[in-house]
Amino acid sequence: MEQILLSKKNCHRASRVVNVENQEEGEWLFSWRGKKLSDNLMHCDYAHTAIRISDNEEVIINDKDLGCWSVAEWKYEVNLEELWKCACDAFYATSFSPEERGAYYIRMYEEELNDDIKKMPEEERTRYISKYKEWVRTLFDKHSRIMSAMITGPARFPTRRNEKMNNYYENAVSEFRAWREKVLKAIARRIEDAKPEEQKADEEWTRLKRSIYSSASTIKGINDGTERGYNKALFVSSIYGKVETYAKRGDVTIVEKAIAYVRELNKQSSTITERHKFFKLAEMAKAVCEAQEVRSNKEDTEILFDGGRVIKNYSEDRVQIVFDTKPQPDVISNLKHNGFRWSPRFSAWQRQLTNNAYYAVTRVIPVTIEQLKGA
Known part of the structure; x- marks a missing residue:
């Protein structure tokens, strides 16, 4: 097994460690920032601790001594260590401690990512992890363009440009959150559908x-x-x-x-x-x-119109509208306003098969009630 030394980049996710020079002492339980050294209004100092499993002896490990220890076990494997420099650069112009700030965001995103993948099957994880990392890199990149007058100095500070960069970042965060919520919901649906x-x-x-x-x-x-x-x-x-x-x-x-x-x-x-x-x-x-x-035994019927067709799907209890090409935004808005929702499964806009649904169809496409009820 490849020996990986503790470092500032990875020590927060180490679970068990071994002293490189005294490996005969066995494994130690590692606690990231396990001991508070000082505490004041502006700053808290911490040190890491390690407890030897064999006799519960505790030692203090400072950041400068991390390289004397190798990792025997991780708390979790999936990590964002490759984004370390990107994270630190993201706060270079907004924080007096960009490395510490970047490390905080790395830990936050790693925790969220690992919580997410616990809920999904193996075949879904690789793609999700890759896309999640892409988003985090994008967020760090956008944040790196934001500045603080406290860091750069107030002289000739580009206020308008900074506001624009900040808005770009906030919009990217919103898009990332929307993407994550959408993907997790889709995965949850697939998991639910796969259950017996x-x-x-x-x-x-x-x-x-x-x-x-x-x-x-x-x-x-x-x-x-x-x-x-x-x-x-x-x-x-x-x-x-x-x-x-x-x-x-x-x-x-x-x-x-x-x-x-x-x-x-x-x-x-x-x-x-x-x-x-x-x-x-x-x-x-x-x-x-x-x-x-009774409905499930009825044969589905179709009504053609210029640009698509309407399907009375009795087995699914749905009236469905299938367009030959993607409808214009105003048509999509009208569909939603009339209770239709997009179904990826059927590649159709649909709602429950009721009399009210027939009238809703006539408000969206050029067909009559007589055509719908007579079909």
Whole structure:
């Protein structure tokens, strides 16, 4: 194994270290900035510490002595060490300690990056890490163009140019955050879609059961007089609303589980009375399920128009608009205004297949209600 020495660039992520000259002493647990040496209003001084695993002996390691130790184990492998110089240069004109400031941002971005990749499968990580590093390099580069009069001096300070550079940097940060959020959401969706249906159902039921229990516990407290100032009807309505959502989807199994669970809770304390419409939700779910089966057996139909086609996709319960070419910005804006959302899966703009959806289609493209309903 290649010996890597501790340095200012990597010591924050070292977990176990070995003394190069006394390797027979074994491994030491390394603690980055583990000891505070001084503390004043403007600055705090720290030293690193190492505790020998064999006998718990502690030693102080100053920055100048880091090279006497080699790394035996990292806290995490993925790092931004190659951006060290870029990070320091980014704060050369805005900080009296650009190296320390740059190191802080390196650590911050590394922590975020490693937290992100924990949540994604192996095949997604390489591409994400590469793009994340590109963004961080871009941010450092843009920040390097910002100056501070405290550092450069106030004489002939280019205020207007500096404001422009600062705006460029802030815009880049916003774009980076938007990119990260979008990518993580897309990965989360792919992970969710890849789960077996049985697992999805179990997780869905666990979340609903937990929510019902929370509301039922408060209702029990209201019944017992230990929860004051609450309206029981609101908590009953909350349980009903959550289960009704599943009934409208036609999820008979989860609705029946919810009803059975509430009946169990009723044995301990009156949560929802049997006269409440909550106990009719199973019938609603079954009716919706039957309607879905009828729709799924219907053959999809298409209505052509100049520039594309409208699809009545019964199996997906969606009305879809497919354009031959990318529509103009004003058309896209109109689609969104009328409730349509882009589906990468179908390469179409779509919304739920309802009568209202038909009227929405006519407000976007040149087709009539008669054409839509008659197809």
